[in-house]
Amino acid sequence: MDPYQGIIATIALTMGAAWASGINLYATIAMLGFLGITGNITLPEQLHVLQDPLVIGAAVLMYLVEFFADKTPGIDTGWDTIHSFIRIPAGALLAAGAVGDVTPALSVTAGILGGAVAGTTHAIKAGSRVLINTSPEPFSNWTASVAEDLAVFGGLWATLHYPVYFLIFLILFLLFAVWVIPKLWRGIKALFRKILQVFKNPPPPDKKGPPPPETIKEITG
Secondary structure: OOHHHHHHHHHHHHHHHHHHHOOOHHHHHHHHHHHHHOOOOOOOHHHHHHHOHHHHHHHHHHHHHHHHHOOOOOHHHHHHHHHOOOHHHHHHHHHHHHOOOOOHHHHHHHHHHHHHHHHHHHHHHHHHHHHHOOOOOOHHHHHHHHHHHHHHHHHHHHHHHOHHHHHHHHHHHHHHHHHHHHHHHHHHHHHHHHHHHHHHOOOOOOOOOOOOHHHHHHHHO
């Protein structure tokens, strides 16, 4: 591999790990660790810890937990809320480690960019799930969750085998994010306004319900 290809591959792995972490951190760790321990890829020294069987086992276990939590309406949004404090920092750490043995400035830069990319993918995932949960049927959640899992595995595979194409995809994805995130935010605000209106203006009592106390006294009077 010539130096140019090495730089492209490193950038793709750095941003790819961060991008995938924002969607499903545990699948990202498990896949990178498995590929590293089986010799399919050579991870930078800073990421060798991912190859530890304990780390892989823990990642697989948490992936199975997320697999079911992510497909349950309501629980998936709670899960995403908690993971706002996990996926983004982890994405930054993976990005910083993926650049390999470089200067501290480059590691910090990779971490900053990786955290931003992980935050972007997490925001789109979490925001879209809030709106999807307004649908009464669970099939849309299942479809979205399966599509996200496939995107993680497919994105990492492209990162490792076709880094140039992945970087082109990443640029297009970020442009898409600039367009879609404000729309998701407006949709979420509109949804919460409707929820607040329901609590502020409850529906009138059912006419078929029990009469008020004054009427009961008059009847039994």
